[in-house]
Structure formats: structure tokens, C-alpha cells
Amino acid sequence: MGEFDLIARYFKRPAKRSPLGVGDDCALLAPAPGMQLAVSSDMLVEGRHFLSTVDPLRLGHKALAVNLSDLAACGAKPLAFTLALALPSVDEAWLEGFSRGLLALADAHECELVGGDTTRGPLNICITVFGEVPTGQALLRSGAKPGDDIWVSGTLGDARMALEMFRGKLTLPPGLAQLARDRMEMPTPRVALGLALRGIATAALDLSDGLAGDLRHVLEASGVGATLDADAAAACMAASRHSEFAALALSADARRALVLSGGDDYELAFCAPTSARARVEQAGHATGTAVTRIGSIDVQPGLRWVDANGQALTQQQFLSFDHFG
Structure with a gap:
């Protein structure tokens, strides 16, 4: 199975929010009027962030969950995400479980997969997530006050x-x-x-x-x-x-x-x-x-x-x- 067959089988889905989704050179995102984009990236490396024996469905869930957690901390509503995935080989059983866990959580939060990259290499997962928050209402780290x-x-x-x-x-x-x-x-x-x-x-x-x-x-x-x-x-x-x-x-x-x-x-x-x-x-x-x-x-x-x-x-x-x- 080649790179583009892999993407088409496990990760390509009809675009809902973005006019361009998986398969184009860029995804196009526009927040609603009066909103700011909130953007965060996290990387998961085998042996550092997860064990090689972890259920791939659970790994797919966690890979997106840690990014959605960043949006939660900002008070932002999830919009979309990109996935960069390095794989040592094409393991279809692993890909089926991983994509199922990943996309189930994405669907639960109406967060759309809109692009990314795949390559051969040590197992490494990098997700960038996009959310929106009303201008000036984001939760930040810098607002704590004495007495809080x-x-x-x-x-x-x-x-x-x-x-x-x-x-x-x-x-x-x-x-x-x-x-x-x-x-x-x-x-x-x-x-x-x-x-x-x-x-x-x-x-x-x-x-x-x-x-x-x-x-x-x-x-x-x-x-x-x-x-x-x-x-x-x-x-x-x-x-x-x-x-x-x-x-x-x-x-x-x-x-x-x-x-x-x-x-x-x-x-x-x-x-x-x-x-x-x-x-x-x-x-x-x-x-x-x-x-x-x-x-x-x-x-x-x-x-x-x-x-x-x-x-x-x-x-x-x-x-x-x-x-x-």
C-alpha cells in the first residue's frame, strides 16, 4: 500500500467546515466573525510518550485528546486538526485501530481532519489542532490575581x-x-x-x-x-x-x-x-x-x-x- 492509498483508506473524509480538506496542498480555515483562532501542536514519540504495546485505538484517542486539552485550557471550541504521521511500515491492522480511535474522538467534538503528512520513519505522531474563541475571551495563563x-x-x-x-x-x-x-x-x-x-x-x-x-x-x-x-x-x-x-x-x-x-x-x-x-x-x-x-x-x-x-x-x-x- 502506497502513501496516498494509506491516506485515502484510513484518513480521507468529506470536508464539512473547510472548503479544502485532506488531499489538497492547504486547508482553508476561517473563524466566525468576532472569533480568534486558537492553535496548538503536540508530538507523541514511541518510547517517550507511549509504549509500543499500547492498543492503537487508544493511541489514536490520546493523540487527539492531548491537543483538545490545550483548546480546553484556552476556552476554545474545536474546529479542525492536521495529522503528521511517521510509520516504520504499513501495518493495516494498526492503522485501522489508530484511525478509528482518532476519528471517533474527532467526531465527538466535531473537529475535522483537514490535512497533514505521512512518511516512513520511527513511529511519531504530531497533531496541530485549531479552535475558535470569542475575541478577548480566551483563557490565558497570565490573568491570575492575588486572592483568586x-x-x-x-x-x-x-x-x-x-x-x-x-x-x-x-x-x-x-x-x-x-x-x-x-x-x-x-x-x-x-x-x-x-x-x-x-x-x-x-x-x-x-x-x-x-x-x-x-x-x-x-x-x-x-x-x-x-x-x-x-x-x-x-x-x-x-x-x-x-x-x-x-x-x-x-x-x-x-x-x-x-x-x-x-x-x-x-x-x-x-x-x-x-x-x-x-x-x-x-x-x-x-x-x-x-x-x-x-x-x-x-x-x-x-x-x-x-x-x-x-x-x-x-x-x-x-x-x-x-x-x-
Whole structure:
């Protein structure tokens, strides 16, 4: 099967929003009047971002989900995406599963595949996603204000638990192993919540490398500091509410490390005024997304961690993933 046969069989679809889709030299996109384009790219490399044994359907889902998560953090509605795919060989079973997972999530968010590239090489997936947001209403990292609450969506730390299992550092019972693996391989992009937070949140970003490191980007961009309740964040781990979790006998420090230094969560961390607490909770309820308040923005620069009793915790254990660290 040649390159263009591969594209035609697994990725070419009738264009809906763009007048030019897969098969032309360019896709043409125009946001609606009064809208700005939001654009983001992510790359997934075999052995670095995913295991060679991962189900290709799940990999297709995740490849797009991590990009949609960026749009969610910006409060942008998905429009379209491009796919650049390097393959060591043409494996039709792999391509069928990958394209099915990818396009199912795309359809769920009405996000159209409008172009890209394929080539031979080590397995590498690069997606660029396009969204739209009303002019001046995008959620940015630079808007946090002293006194704002800090919130997170959904659950944290479960994907890191799966990674520790794959590394052989943690043995998980079957039910818990599946829960953790699902969170690692099938993240849920919080697009609906991001849209609901427009006009409420003052700053936002998605959590890809771990809460401890990712949140610092908001603090630096906004010129503020923060105090976070590490135990409130640790309570967000879905695994901790699983019936098999008690058998692990993890210490409080181990649970905190999974959540704060984890990564691959693809949840949202965002800030909002204390006066907006009811509106934030309503946004979570309306979109079926759990939201948890875990701290506050301070005038004093830096990130400070406390436990449930307000006692300071050392930060050395709370380091996020860094590709070149």
C-alpha cells in the first residue's frame, strides 16, 4: 500500500467546515466573525510518550485528546486538526485501530481532519489542532490575581500510577490496574468545562507534566505566587476511592507525589475569584466534571505547599516531568 492509498483508506473524509480538506496542498480555515483562532501542536514519540504495546485505538484517542486539552485550557471550541504521521511500515491492522480511535474522538467534538503528512520513519505522531474563541475571551495563563482560588478538574495522579506499574515499581490489583491504565491511555479532554469557564476563570492551563510544575507557568506568567493544599489535591486521585486501593498501603507522601509530580492527567488547573465559587461549581455540574478547590493565589512569589492542617511541606519531592531535565 502506497502513501496516498494509506491516506485515502484510513484518513480521507468529506470536508464539512473547510472548503479544502485532506488531499489538497492547504486547508482553508476561517473563524466566525468576532472569533480568534486558537492553535496548538503536540508530538507523541514511541518510547517517550507511549509504549509500543499500547492498543492503537487508544493511541489514536490520546493523540487527539492531548491537543483538545490545550483548546480546553484556552476556552476554545474545536474546529479542525492536521495529522503528521511517521510509520516504520504499513501495518493495516494498526492503522485501522489508530484511525478509528482518532476519528471517533474527532467526531465527538466535531473537529475535522483537514490535512497533514505521512512518511516512513520511527513511529511519531504530531497533531496541530485549531479552535475558535470569542475575541478577548480566551483563557490565558497570565490573568491570575492575588486572592483568586485555585481549582483543578477531574482526577489527578492515576496516570502516574499506571506508569509506575509499567516500570515495575508498583504492583496493582486487577481492577485498580485497569482504572489507572484507562486514565493514562484514554484521557478526557475537558473541552466543555473550558467553554463553561469563559468569563469566570482568570487563568487556566492543562496539566500534562504534573501539577507541581505546570502551575508554575501560571504563576510566572501572572507575576504572582500561590499556596496549595497538597492533601486536597491528593484527594482528587480516583484510585484512592477504589476498593482495592487500601491494599497498596501507600504513605501520605507517596500519594502526594503521584498527584503533584505525576503528569499525563490532561485535566485543567484554573484560577477564579472567591466571589465566583458558586459559578465554578455550577460550571462543573453543568458539564459533568468534578472541580476541586486546592489553594489560593498570593502576592508573594513562589509556590508553597501545605498539608490538610496548614503545615508547610518541603517541595523537593514535587518535581514535574521535563523532557530535557
